[in-house]
Amino acid sequence: MAGETILSVNDLRVRFRTLDGAVEAVKGINLHIDAGETVAVVGESGSGKSQTMMAAMSLLASNGEATGVVDYRGKNLLTLGKSELNKVRGVKISMIFQEPMTSLDPLYTIGNQLMEPIRRHRGLDAKAARVEALRLLELVKIPDPERRLKSYPHEMSGGQRQRVMIAMALANDPDILIADEPTTALDVTIQAQILMLLAELQRKLGMAIVFITHDLGIVRRFADRVYVMRSGEVVEEGKADELFANPQHDYTKMLLAAEPTGRKAAPPDNAPILLEGRNVEVEFKIGGGFLAGPPMLLKAVDHISVMLKRNQTIGIVGESGSGKSTLGRALLRLLPSEGSIRFGGQDLSKADKSTMRPLRRELQLVFQDPFGSLSPRMTVGQIITEGLLVHEPSLSGKQRDARAVEALLEVGLDPAARNRYPHEFSGGQRQRIAIARAMILKPKVVVLDEPTSALDRSVQKQIVELLRKLQADHDLSYLFISHDLAVVRAMSDYIIVMKQGKIVEEGPTEEIFGDPREAYTKTLMAAAIDETKFRQSA
Amino acid sequence: MFVYVIRRLLTAIPTLFVIVTMAFFLIRIAPGGPFNQERGLSPEIKANLEAQFGLGDPLWLQYVNYLKNLLHGNFGPSYNLPDFTVTELFAKGLPISIQLGFSALALALFVGGILGIVAALNQNKLGDYSVIALATAGSTIPTFVIAPVIQLLFGLTWKLLPIGGWGDGALINKIGPILTLSLPQIAIVARLMRGSMIESLRSNHIRTARALGLSDWSVVVKHALRGAVLPIVSYAGPAAAALLTGSIIVETIFAIPGVGRYFVDAALNRDYTLVMGTVVVIALFTIAFNLIVDILYAFFDPRVRYD
Numbered sequence: 001m002a003g004e005t006i007l008s009v010n011d012l013r014v015r016f017r018t019l020d021g022a023v024e025a026v027k028g029i030n031l032h033i034d035a036g037e038t039v040a041v042v043g044e045s046g047s048g049k050s051q052t053m054m055a056a057m058s059l060l061a062s063n064g065e066a067t068g069v070v071d072y073r074g075k076n077l078l079t080l081g082k083s084e085l086n087k088v089r090g091v092k093i094s095m096i097f098q099e100p101m102t103s104l105d106p107l108y109t110i111g112n113q114l115m116e117p118i119r120r121h122r123g124l125d126a127k128a129a130r131v132e133a134l135r136l137l138e139l140v141k142i143p144d145p146e147r148r149l150k151s152y153p154h155e156m157s158g159g160q161r162q163r164v165m166i167a168m169a170l171a172n173d174p175d176i177l178i179a180d181e182p183t184t185a186l187d188v189t190i191q192a193q194i195l196m197l198l199a200e201l202q203r204k205l206g207m208a209i210v211f212i213t214h215d216l217g218i219v220r221r222f223a224d225r226v227y228v229m230r231s232g233e234v235v236e237e238g239k240a241d242e243l244f245a246n247p248q249h250d251y252t253k254m255l256l257a258a259e260p261t262g263r264k265a266a267p268p269d270n271a272p273i274l275l276e277g278r279n280v281e282v283e284f285k286i287g288g289g290f291l292a293g294p295p296m297l298l299k300a301v302d303h304i305s306v307m308l309k310r311n312q313t314i315g316i317v318g319e320s321g322s323g324k325s326t327l328g329r330a331l332l333r334l335l336p337s338e339g340s341i342r343f344g345g346q347d348l349s350k351a352d353k354s355t356m357r358p359l360r361r362e363l364q365l366v367f368q369d370p371f372g373s374l375s376p377r378m379t380v381g382q383i384i385t386e387g388l389l390v391h392e393p394s395l396s397g398k399q400r401d402a403r404a405v406e407a408l409l410e411v412g413l414d415p416a417a418r419n420r421y422p423h424e425f426s427g428g429q430r431q432r433i434a435i436a437r438a439m440i441l442k443p444k445v446v447v448l449d450e451p452t453s454a455l456d457r458s459v460q461k462q463i464v465e466l467l468r469k470l471q472a473d474h475d476l477s478y479l480f481i482s483h484d485l486a487v488v489r490a491m492s493d494y495i496i497v498m499k500q501g502k503i504v505e506e507g508p509t510e511e512i513f514g515d516p517r518e519a520y521t522k523t524l525m526a527a528a529i530d531e532t533k534f535r536q537s538a
Numbered sequence: 539m540f541v542y543v544i545r546r547l548l549t550a551i552p553t554l555f556v557i558v559t560m561a562f563f564l565i566r567i568a569p570g571g572p573f574n575q576e577r578g579l580s581p582e583i584k585a586n587l588e589a590q591f592g593l594g595d596p597l598w599l600q601y602v603n604y605l606k607n608l609l610h611g612n613f614g615p616s617y618n619l620p621d622f623t624v625t626e627l628f629a630k631g632l633p634i635s636i637q638l639g640f641s642a643l644a645l646a647l648f649v650g651g652i653l654g655i656v657a658a659l660n661q662n663k664l665g666d667y668s669v670i671a672l673a674t675a676g677s678t679i680p681t682f683v684i685a686p687v688i689q690l691l692f693g694l695t696w697k698l699l700p701i702g703g704w705g706d707g708a709l710i711n712k713i714g715p716i717l718t719l720s721l722p723q724i725a726i727v728a729r730l731m732r733g734s735m736i737e738s739l740r741s742n743h744i745r746t747a748r749a750l751g752l753s754d755w756s757v758v759v760k761h762a763l764r765g766a767v768l769p770i771v772s773y774a775g776p777a778a779a780a781l782l783t784g785s786i787i788v789e790t791i792f793a794i795p796g797v798g799r800y801f802v803d804a805a806l807n808r809d810y811t812l813v814m815g816t817v818v819v820i821a822l823f824t825i826a827f828n829l830i831v832d833i834l835y836a837f838f839d840p841r842v843r844y845d
Contacts, residue, residue, distance in 0.1 A: 059745055062661065082754070090751030097749075102742040106841055107764050117750040152840045168750060 006175055006208065007056070007093070008032040012068035014048065014055045014232075025051045027232040028068070033176060033208050040211040040223035040240070042255070044456040048232040049212045053178050057095055058085055091121050094169035098181035100162035104153040110137075110164055111149030114171065121172045136167040140197060159190035163197065170201065177202075180212045187319035187483060192527035195222065214456060216255065220244055228252050258458040260490040264313055264468070266508060267493070271309040274477050275331060275363075275445050278305045279339035282323075282330045300326040301337070302501040306479075308445065311471065313478040315492030315509070317485060317524070323501040324481045328447040331479065332363050343445070361391040364438035368450035370430035374422040381418030384408070384437040391441055407440040411466060428459035432466065439470060447479045452487050464490055485525065489513055497521050539836065542844035543829070550825045554818070558608065561817040562601055565810055572617035572808045591617065604814065613818070614811035618804070624815035628797060632819070634704065635784030635796035641716045643781050646723030647774060653724070654731020658766075659758065661736055669728055676725025685718045685791040702793040715792045719785060723777065730769055738766040768838055775831035779823040783816075 014026035026048040033039055043049040055066035056077060070077040072088060080088070097103045105113055114136060115129040124132065130149070137145035140163040153161055162182060169177055179198065183191035195218065202209055211222060219226055219240060226243050228236040228251065236249040247253045281303055285295035300323045308314055316324045330337040333348050333356055341348040343359060351359070367373040374383055384407055385400045395403070405415040411432040422430055431451060438446055448467065452460040464487060470476060482488045488495065489509060496506045497520065505518040516522045571593065573584050588594050591614075592603060607614055613624035657669035692714065693701035705711035738744065739762050747757045784798025797816070804812035836842045 057749055059748055061740075086751035086753065088751070089749055095749040097742065097746065099742050103746045105743040105747070105761050105765075107839060108761075116752060116756065120752060120756075154841045165746070168746070171750075 004035050005032045006035050006073055008069075008071045009052065009056060010069040010071065012052060012055060012066060012070060014051045014060065014064060014066045016061070017063045017065075025064075025232055026055065026066075029229070029232070029234045031227050031234065031237070033210060035175065036202075036206050036208055037224045038202065038209045038211065038222055040213060040219040040226045041229060042213060042216065042219055042226055043229035044214055044255075044458065046231070047229040049229045050180055052229075053095070053180060053210065053212055057089055057093065057178070059095075087121075090117050090169075090174075091172045092174055093176045093178065094172070094174040095178040095180065096162065096165045096169050096182050098184050100158045100165060100185060103165055104161055106153055108152075109149065110151050110153065110156070114149070114164065114168055117168060117171045132171070133167075136171055137164075139170070139201070140164070140167045142167075157190075158186050159194060162186065162190075162194055166194075166197065166201070170205065170207075173205065174207055176208045176210060178210045178212070181214070182211075183218070184213075184215070188485065188527040189319065189523050216259065216457070228255070254458060258461045260461050260464045260487050262468075262490050263509070264491060264493045267309050267311040271311060273307055274310050274344060275308040275479075276306070276342045277327075277331050277339065278341075279303045280305070280327065280330055280341065281338040282326050282335055283338075299501050301330055303339070304498075304501075304503055306331065306496065308477050308479060310444075310477055311475050312494060313471065313480050313492045315488035315495045316479060316481045316498060317483060317488050317495060318498035319483060319524075321500075322498040324498050325449050326501075327498070328365070328449055328479055328481050332365060332447055334365070357390070361387065361441040362444045364441060364443040364446045366431075366434050366438050366446060366448050366451050368453050370427050370434055370454060373434055374430055376422055379419055379421055380408075380425075380433050383422070384418070384433065384440050387437065387441050403440055404436075407436040410439060410470070411436045412462075426459075427455050428462060431455065431459075431463055435463075435466065435470070439474075442474070443476070445477045445479070447481070449481045450483070451480075453482065453484060460487060467491065485513075497524065539833075539844055543833070546829050546832070550829075553825060554821055557821045558605070558814070558818060559601075561814060562604060563597075565805070565808070565813050566597065568808065570808050572810060574808070591615070608818070613815040616804075616809055616812045618807045618809045618812070624811050627800065627812065628815060628819060631784070631795055631797035631800070634707070634794060635789070635798055636782045637707070638712060638715050638719060638788070638794070638796065639778070639781035639784065641712065642719035642723060643774065643778055645716065645720040646727050647770065649720075650724040650727025651731050651770065653728040654733075655735055655758075655763065657728065657732040658735035658739060666732070669732065673725040673728045673732075676721050677729075679721075681718050681722065681785070681787045682791065684721055685714070685788060688714050688717055689791070702791070704794050715788050715794055718788050718792075719781060723781070726773070726777075727770060730773055731766065734766040734769045735762060738762040741765070764838065768835065771831055771834050771838065775827040776824065779820065779827045783820050783823055 009029065009031045011028045011030065012026055013024065013028050016023045016025060029048075029052060031039075031041070031052075041049045041052065051060070051064070054060050055064070056070045058077065060066060066078055068078065072093065075084070075088070077085065077088060104110075111130065111133055114133040115126065118124055118129045118132050119126070133149060134145050137148055142148050142160060142163050148156070153164075156164070177198075182198070183194050186194065198209060199222070211218060213219060223240040226238060226240050227234050228243075228249065230251050236243065236247070236252045243252065244256065247256055280301055281299065282301040284298045284300055286298055302323075304327055306314065306327070316327065318324045326335065329335045331341060333341065333351065337349075339349065343363065346359070348356070348359070378386075381401065381404050385404050388395055388400050388403060401418075404418050408415045408417055413429065413432050413436070417425070417429075417433070422433065425433065435451075451467070452463050455463060467478070468491070471478060478491070480488060480491050492509050494507070495509050495512045497504045497512070497518070499520055505512065505516065505521045512521065513525065516525050571588075572591075573579055573587050579587070585594070592600060595603070604614070611625075613628075615623050616627060619627065653669045653672070657666040660666045688699075689701050692699040699714050700711055702714075703711060739758075744757060744762055747761045752761075784796040786798045786802050788794065789796045789798040797819070800812055801816045801820075803809070804816060832844070836844060
């Protein structure tokens with residue numbers, strides 16, 4: 001039966017009614033899925049790739065409507081009645097989502113949630129469903145499945161929750177599994193595990209998989225065929241190998257070129273040391289309080305020493321919870337810490353708020369979330385010049401405005417932007433605003449805390465290039481915190497690998513990437529940049 | 539969990555102590571005293587009375603004595619209803635207020651809950667707009683308007699219910715007061731329920747349930763409702779404390795011998811002991827219901843663990 005088309009989407013349009021009128025998210029696309037194949041739908045945020053599949057599953061938000069035909073083995077899913085539809089959803093076509101942390105019901109045990117679709121669609125009794133649930137948990141390789149049946153979602157990690165989601169999706173032996181950015185929210189090593197699992201399950205069970213993703217790495221390693229979407233339209237489709245080797249459409253070419261490249265040269269050996277932390281230690285207290293006993297102590301940063309030279313970029317990599325952001329903040333004295341921290345020869349470890357204030361302008365921070373870190377009630381001009389009010393109070397309003405213009409030009413934004421509000425800008429533009437806010441003070445050290453993680457690949461590349469240019473122009477030193485190894489490699493000349501608050505390995509970038517010594521670094525590298533295919537194409 | 543409850547009960551003691559202390563001194567700062575009446579008592583009689591109740595003692599001594607009595611469960615005699623102790627007044631009135639308040643709350647949670655769910659499932663449709671309109675009306679029309687209207691319609695025009703009175707607790711006498719008490723609560727619960735249900739229906743795990751082809755009943759009741767109930771639980775706690783300790787308006791209009799009247803009457807008459815008794819009862823109810831809410835939370839939401 002392989003090769004037979006089981007799902008075909010014809011002239012699908014998705015419209016959302018909004019306060020600003022109707023918005024067309026999907027503009028009449030055609031695609032088809034054959035039995036047993038792996039199809040990737042690729043595009044950046046807003047391309048309509050998720051809404052296409054949501055529409056096919058009748059999962060659109062209540063203000064959305066879909067027209068066209070979504071044909072599954074002769075039935076149009078868009079016009080099917082609810083009870084008929086529910087004989088296809090979760091049975092023949094199932095779906096897993098981007099957010100493993102919130103996609104399971106927090107109030108019921110894993111066992112309860114896993115047994116529910118089994119009992120509903122197969123009419124098994126509780127006992128038989130439980131046996132089936134256990135088998136599924138084993139299938140997705142959850143350790144100790146007996147015990148896990150009684151666990152609640154919050155007692156499991158993101159990777160495990162995604163495994164449970166996969167188990168639920170496979171409960172009724174579907175023809176098609178739709179995976180909507182299934183690994184985006186996970187750490188790299190977990191990403192690789194989940195992808196391997198999906199590949200293995202596909203070999204075993206033979207279902208077709210539809211990957212909705214922005215990650216070309218996944219597409220390259222996984223997909224047989226690819227649809228490239230932009231602004232609600234399919235701009236290019238074809239076999240994965242051919243598409244990567246010989247992209248036709250400009251947008252596809254741009255996407256392929258968007259993976260960050262280039263290397264950063266190390267500063268000369270005699271470059272002065274700007275920021276130095278020795279045996280830095282940060283502890284968090286958890287719990288405790290009146291009548292509750294002493295708090296638990298968590299060492300987020302455990303005896304770490306860092307030396308940042310002028311014009312150097314140190315990449316700090318590690319998975320979530322490894323303490324990399326905490327280290328960055330401690331080095332800027334934004335968190336209380338033990339150990340010594342020196343900046344340009346001055347001891348910061350004993351410095352109080354008033355000693356720190358004049359130094360703050362030289363030690364700047366740029367955050368990950370370009371949406372949350374800009375005040376929505378201030379104009380861009382007010383946001384970026386706020387620091388000047390503190391550090392250069394003698395400036396007149398006109399002079400501040402001139403500095404704002406200069407800073408905006410420097411980060412590649414139109415100076416007219418200073419009279420507008422943050423919500424009028426895209427994610428990449430907001431990150432430029434955040435960078436301008438730091439640059440206007442003419443800092444020496446900038447801690448960049450995942451500055452590109454919330455952005456699309458093509459925008460990421462632009463931000464990486466901007467940061468490099470600023471560094472060259474102003475002799476800046478960066479601490480670049482990221483879990484994204486491709487970006488770290490392009491940005492840094494020295495790398496620190498962290499795990500559970502400790503340094504696992506450190507060294508010049510090419511050494512770490514070329515010849516990682518520690519097992520943990522190796523796993524990290526293999527997960528992120530291994531180009532081998534997960535599955536053998538037939 | 540057990541340790542947590544014990545700890546919460548222990549922390550209630552200092553809370554209660556602070557409340558009692560503040561109330562004790564505040565009511566005494568207010569000008570006048572229990573025996574300053576319009577007609578005026580002769581100075582001798584007044585002095586006698588004050589001596590009898592220890593009101594001539596220095597303030598700190600009165601305070602210490604009051605605390606001592608309180609520790610023995612003795613709220614003292616009422617100054618304005620001299621045949622009764624405060625304890626007796628509450629023993630008689632509190633069960634009545636609790637009955638009415640509890641029934642009104644139960645009715646409000648049931649009816650308001652259902653209205654809220656109906657509204658959420660029909661968001662921005664006719665059903666939703668009708669519930670919102672009802673809820674807005676219910677929370678803006680004050681009880682002192684609702685109560686006489688109920689008396690007028692059900693009592694005088696249709697003669698279905700007695701106009702007032704407790705009637706030794708006959709069911710028919712309770713209907714009017716319960717309706718009056720519950721209407722504004724129904725409105726509040728319906729709005730809360732609507733909001734939290736809409737939010738719950740939008741959450742990712744509801745999308746998962748739908749994608750798994752589960753029935754509407756399971757999606758709405760099993761998965762959406764349980765999470766949506768939590769805000770209602772947190773509202774119901776303090777609301778219960780307020781409702782169960784009686785309402786002066788309802789009790790006055792329907793001539794119900796509950797305890798709701800005492801708070802205002804006692805404060806106006808400077809009936810110190812009765813004011814203090816009311817404060818302690820309301821404080822105890824508030825503390826108890828907040829604790830019950832927290833325990834219920836742990837029951838509804840497995841992520842909440844106290845240890």
